[in-house]
Amino acid sequence: MENCMLRDDKFMDHGFMKREPKNTLAREHFENGKMNSISLLLRSNLRFSSIHNKSVVAYSSQAAKENVTIKKKKPISRAMRAYIDRVKQFEENLIVESKEYSDGKRFLANIMGEDPAHFTPKDVDKSVEYLLPSGLFQKLARPEMAPPEETIEKAKFDINGRPFHFLFYTGASHLYETQFETVKRINRAEKLLEQIHRKGHTPEKENKMDLVTSEWQDISEMEKTINESIRDDHFEQTMQALERLAQHPMSGHFKDFLMNYRKATTVNMTEMVFPEIQQDPDGRYSVQHTTKRKTAVATVTIRSPGEGKFVINGQPGLLYFSDVGAREHVLFPYQVTGLMEKVDTEVTVEGGGFNGQSGAIRYATSLCLAALVDEQGRVKLQLAGLLRRDPRVKERKKFGKAGARRGYTWLKR
Amino acid sequence: MALRILHGEFLSHHVGVMHHLLTPERLLSSVAARPALSTLIDGNISSANETSPPKILSPFRTGESDPQNHSESQLGRHYTIPEDIKQTIFKHGGLPKKFDELTHVFTETSIMVRKPFLEIKDYVKKIDFNRPAVRFVLYGETGQGKSMTLAHVVHYGFNAGFLLVHVPWVNSFMRKSKDISPSESKPGMLDVPINAAAWLVHFRAQNQHLLQKLDFKTSKSYQYGPRDTIDAGAPIEELIEFGVGRAKYACDVVEDLLREVKSASNSGLFKTMVVIDGFNGLFSPFMKTLRMKKKVIHQRCTLALPFLEISRFDWCNGVVVLSVDKHAHTDPFNAESALPLYLLGKEGWEHLDPFIPINVEEYNTAETNSALDYYIDRRWIQHPGAQSESGRAELRAMCGGNGLELLKLCAPL
Numbered sequence: 001m002e003n004c005m006l007r008d009d010k011f012m013d014h015g016f017m018k019r020e021p022k023n024t025l026a027r028e029h030f031e032n033g034k035m036n037s038i039s040l041l042l043r044s045n046l047r048f049s050s051i052h053n054k055s056v057v058a059y060s061s062q063a064a065k066e067n068v069t070i071k072k073k074k075p076i077s078r079a080m081r082a083y084i085d086r087v088k089q090f091e092e093n094l095i096v097e098s099k100e101y102s103d104g105k106r107f108l109a110n111i112m113g114e115d116p117a118h119f120t121p122k123d124v125d126k127s128v129e130y131l132l133p134s135g136l137f138q139k140l141a142r143p144e145m146a147p148p149e150e151t152i153e154k155a156k157f158d159i160n161g162r163p164f165h166f167l168f169y170t171g172a173s174h175l176y177e178t179q180f181e182t183v184k185r186i187n188r189a190e191k192l193l194e195q196i197h198r199k200g201h202t203p204e205k206e207n208k209m210d211l212v213t214s215e216w217q218d219i220s221e222m223e224k225t226i227n228e229s230i231r232d233d234h235f236e237q238t239m240q241a242l243e244r245l246a247q248h249p250m251s252g253h254f255k256d257f258l259m260n261y262r263k264a265t266t267v268n269m270t271e272m273v274f275p276e277i278q279q280d281p282d283g284r285y286s287v288q289h290t291t292k293r294k295t296a297v298a299t300v301t302i303r304s305p306g307e308g309k310f311v312i313n314g315q316p317g318l319l320y321f322s323d324v325g326a327r328e329h330v331l332f333p334y335q336v337t338g339l340m341e342k343v344d345t346e347v348t349v350e351g352g353g354f355n356g357q358s359g360a361i362r363y364a365t366s367l368c369l370a371a372l373v374d375e376q377g378r379v380k381l382q383l384a385g386l387l388r389r390d391p392r393v394k395e396r397k398k399f400g401k402a403g404a405r406r407g408y409t410w411l412k413r
Numbered sequence: 414m415a416l417r418i419l420h421g422e423f424l425s426h427h428v429g430v431m432h433h434l435l436t437p438e439r440l441l442s443s444v445a446a447r448p449a450l451s452t453l454i455d456g457n458i459s460s461a462n463e464t465s466p467p468k469i470l471s472p473f474r475t476g477e478s479d480p481q482n483h484s485e486s487q488l489g490r491h492y493t494i495p496e497d498i499k500q501t502i503f504k505h506g507g508l509p510k511k512f513d514e515l516t517h518v519f520t521e522t523s524i525m526v527r528k529p530f531l532e533i534k535d536y537v538k539k540i541d542f543n544r545p546a547v548r549f550v551l552y553g554e555t556g557q558g559k560s561m562t563l564a565h566v567v568h569y570g571f572n573a574g575f576l577l578v579h580v581p582w583v584n585s586f587m588r589k590s591k592d593i594s595p596s597e598s599k600p601g602m603l604d605v606p607i608n609a610a611a612w613l614v615h616f617r618a619q620n621q622h623l624l625q626k627l628d629f630k631t632s633k634s635y636q637y638g639p640r641d642t643i644d645a646g647a648p649i650e651e652l653i654e655f656g657v658g659r660a661k662y663a664c665d666v667v668e669d670l671l672r673e674v675k676s677a678s679n680s681g682l683f684k685t686m687v688v689i690d691g692f693n694g695l696f697s698p699f700m701k702t703l704r705m706k707k708k709v710i711h712q713r714c715t716l717a718l719p720f721l722e723i724s725r726f727d728w729c730n731g732v733v734v735l736s737v738d739k740h741a742h743t744d745p746f747n748a749e750s751a752l753p754l755y756l757l758g759k760e761g762w763e764h765l766d767p768f769i770p771i772n773v774e775e776y777n778t779a780e781t782n783s784a785l786d787y788y789i790d791r792r793w794i795q796h797p798g799a800q801s802e803s804g805r806a807e808l809r810a811m812c813g814g815n816g817l818e819l820l821k822l823c824a825p826l
Contacts, residue, residue: 308810317775317813319554324822327811340806 080161090152097148104145121147174226175234178261182241185257189250209251212383214262216242225260265383272387274371287368293359293390296352300364304372306344308334312361313348326358333366336384337377343369359390473786475526480569483526483534489783491523494568501622502571505615506581509560511820519791525783527558529773530565536769537569537732542684546731548724548765550692553773554751556817559736560690562773566734567619567688575686575732577619578674578723580612583694584741586716593701596715598665603699603712609663612716613656616670624650629677635669637662649673664715671719678730687723687733691741693753695721696761698743721764735765775814782809784816788823796826 076084105124109116112127124145134142157163167173167180196203217225219235230238245251246258275289280303290299310330312320318327334340345365349357366386370378381387395404402408470476475490477483483492494503499522508516516522533549540547551559570577586608596602617624631652635643641659643652649670656666678685699714724733737756739748749755753770754762776784785805788794798804812819 308806310810310813317815318810319813319815319818324811331807331810334810335803335807340803340810 083157083161087157094148094152097152101145101147108145172228172230172234174228175230175238178226179238179241181257182238182245185254186241186245186248189245189248189253192250192253193248203249207250207252208248209246209255209258211246212265214259214264217261217263221263222261272370275368277371285372287371289364289367291360291364291367291389293363294352294356294393296349296356296360298347298349298357298360298364300361300368301346302343302365302368302372303346304339304343306342308341309344311346313350321354321358323354323358326354329355329358329362330365332384333362333369333381333386336380336386337369337373339369339373343372362386363389471786471790473783473790474523479572480530480534480565481572483531485531487526488528488531489525489777489780491525491783491787494522494524496522498568498571502567502577502579502619503564504618505611506585507567507579508564511817512561515793515820518793523787524561524565524568525558525780525787526565527562527773527780529558529562529771530569532771533562533566533734534569537573540732542730544729545726546687546728546733548726548733548735548768549771550753550765550768551734551736551771551773552751552753552756554775554815555739556815557773557775558816559738559773561816563688563690563734563736566686570686570688571619573686574623574684576623576674576678576683577616578671578685578687579615579619580689580720581615582741583689583691583717583720586612587694587697587714588700590701590714594661596664599715601712602715604661604664605714605716606660606663609667609716610657610660612667613653613663613670617650617653617657623683624648627683629673629682631673632676637665667716668719668722671723675723675728675731679728681730683730685731687731687735689720689724689733689735691738692724692735693737693756693758693761694741696758696764697741724765735768776812776816776819777814778809781812781814781819784819785809785823794823794826799823799826 105119106116108124108127109119111131112123114123128143128145132143136142156165156168163169165173165177167176170176193203216239219230219232222235222238223230242258242261245254251258275287277285277287280286284303284305286301286303288299288301290297292298310316310318312318318330321327321330331340334343347361349361351357352360363386366381370381370387373381378387397403398405473489473491475483475487475492477487478492478495480492499516503513503522508522529551536547536549551562553559567577567579586605590605591607592605594604594606596604629649631643631645631647631649634645635652637643637655637659641655641662643655652666652670652673656663656670674685677683695717698709699712699717700709723731724735737751737753739745739751739756742748742756753765753768757765782805785794785808789800794800796804799808808819808822811822
């Protein structure tokens with residue numbers, strides 16, 4: 001139901017949207033056939049107008065000359081006229097290009113020895129890649145052959161010169177539409193809450209959306225979702241509105257809408273591989289794992305049950321690290337799983353600095369503990385971000401710079 | 414829960430100041446009672462006064478303030494040094510600087526009874542003083558309590574009636590000498606007159622009561638300058654007084670004084686306890702610190718000789734307790750090991766051999782808990798998180814059983 005709240009013409013307006021939208025909403029529209037029918041309608045309408053403009057429209061100069069039956073010529077501004085001419089040009093161009101494309105496709109099919117009738121755009125891509133092999137890294141820079149509908153930017157205005165999108169003149173139509181829809185839902189949520197209060201009840205917990213299992217998309221993901229580039233301050237505004245809706249006690253009613261702008265945090269635990277548990281001769285269980293962080297490599301062996309002893313590179317206790325933060329790093333997984341002072345840990349670590357070493361130990365420890373704890377404990381570790389390798393590494397030094405970014409001290413010559 | 418009331422001795426010293434802080438209710442809330450109540454009652458406290466309730470101590474405290482009576486039952490508990498004794502023996506140094514600062518905050522000087530002290534005390538009780546002096550060498554990592562154990566030993570020696578020859582920190586004159594001048598009596602060597610005079614003041618303060626009682630007189634006459642003579646048979650205070658007044662001759666006076674101490678001990682006049690902290694400093698090169706720059710002086714320091722002399726085993730009625738410390742090493746930050754063989758070097762090892770090594774180990778769990786309880790009691794730890802069981806577990810792991818590290822970690826809590 002929520003999906004239907006979005007305007008259909010949003011996708012018509014995606015004239016410059018060259019491929020199938022990645023948005024799930026849009027995909028649904030495609031599946032429903034709505035999008036196709038509407039866009040087809042639109043295209044046919046445009047074509048119709050360009051070919052049979054005599055009887056339908058009265059704004060083109062050509063039409064004005066030919067069709068004398070129209071009583072009075074509607075005044076059109078020069079800019080509008082220029083635009084309409086461009087639209088016409090575009091339509092004509094599109095017809096030529098389409099013919100060229102279909103001719104080229106047939107030609108290509110013949111070269112490749114395929115049946116032109118069943119030569120799909122996929123086959124076109126394949127044969128272009130075969131005939132014109134390119135070593136260029138950028139995919140956009142490689143030769144390609146695509147139908148003109150995909151490569152030529154479509155109009156954002158209808159034949160009457162009115163923009164398709166109702167917020168076109170804001171300059172960021174889809175973003176403002178998101179804000180608009182969000183605020184509409186906040187108002188609806190307020191009303192729902194008021195209804196509950198009027199009955200003398202308090203909203204139940206289930207009415208609020210579960211925000212733990214998902215998190216907000218970042219700006220680049222959001223740009224892909226709404227198919228529009230977003231300014232930082234605009235993004236902040238939008239996030240404020242969305243956050244307000246998400247934190248509302250009735251946010252559960254708008255879960256579908258909110259999930260368009262959120263991504264799941266939990267991954268499927270069953271897919272993850274944890275180190276194997278072995279039984280030592282003394283009857284204790286032990287888990288061993290080796291991980292990396294930056295340039296440090298750590299091998300951690302955890303034995304359960306234990307007393308919370310640490311041995312790092314043969315040195316008892318955590319004082320191998322003189323840095324307090326590094327020691328906190330190492331302890332964190334035990335605190336999350338509640339296994340503090342319940343298991344013994346032996347560590348061999350080499351390479352890197354103290355932060356890299358403690359990070360490597362923390363990652364290995366987390367995976368070992370995940371093998372020892374139950375599903376609930378694993379989720380805790382996962383939510384704490386401990387079951388993912390930290391991919392950050394030192395940024396390389398650049399020439400002309402003192403370090404990765406820092407410039408040399410400027411000296412007056 | 415029974416009420417826990419501090420022992421009378423403590424109250425008599427600090428009535429008023431801590432009274433409002435240490436109400437029974439506060440103690441109950443702050444200190445988690447670990448051992449059963451029966452163990453809390455200190456056997457050494459008499460409950461003679463029928464009107465007052467039985468005196469019950471916190472589990473981390475002991476009412477026994479005389480180290481001679483300390484035994485296994487007080488292990489891991491804090492005893493308080495009476496203020497007058499502290500003023501006598503530690504007025505001119507002897508407590509680690511960080512701890513000394515805290516004694517003002519805590520309004521008491523409390524030391525934990527630990528195994529190394531009990532070990533030394535048991536040995537000293539069993540020593541046959543007619544045989545050559547026994548040397549004990551304390552060793553262990555920085556911050557594990559070597560200096561605190563020595564302070565405990567000094568208190569024990571004072572109470573047991575030993576003449577104390579106590580050097581609080583060797584490197585105070587081997588590294589950071591205030592003034593250096595060429596020695597007149599030993600050509601080619603250097604005097605540290607101010608440090609020598611300061612040490613004489615320290616010696617006098619520690620042994621005042623004993624020197625007044627004993628018939629300790631010079632065995633021969635000493636000629637320092639043309640008009641500076643100490644006759645044979647003069648009270649030893651006269652010699653000390655002369656050294657303090659004429660700093661120029663202080664180094665020579667120290668040498669003569671310790672020679673007198675040795676011969677008097679040999680004759681059985683008294684028993685002597687030599688306590689030297691950072692003894693390995695005597696074997697590192699003599700340095701002069703000038704504007705934060707250290708300069709190695711290729712001449713020997715005259716003040717080092719008497720302390721080397723008295724740590725030999727060619728005398729009796731004496732016991733020598735020394736400590737070797739990474740911080741006293743030639744290169745303190747790159748000292749590879751805290752073991753005596755490494756820190757003393759070849760020369761030092763040959764000088765001391767044979768000796769009894771005593772390892773000052775890290776805190777065990779009970780000792781760490783006791784220290785934490787004490788800090789909570791003294792409001793050194795005020796944060797409720799640090800007082801919870803999980804916070805304590807974290808602190809236990811973070812400090813790695815190192816007392817100094819625990820102190821630092823608790824400072825901002």
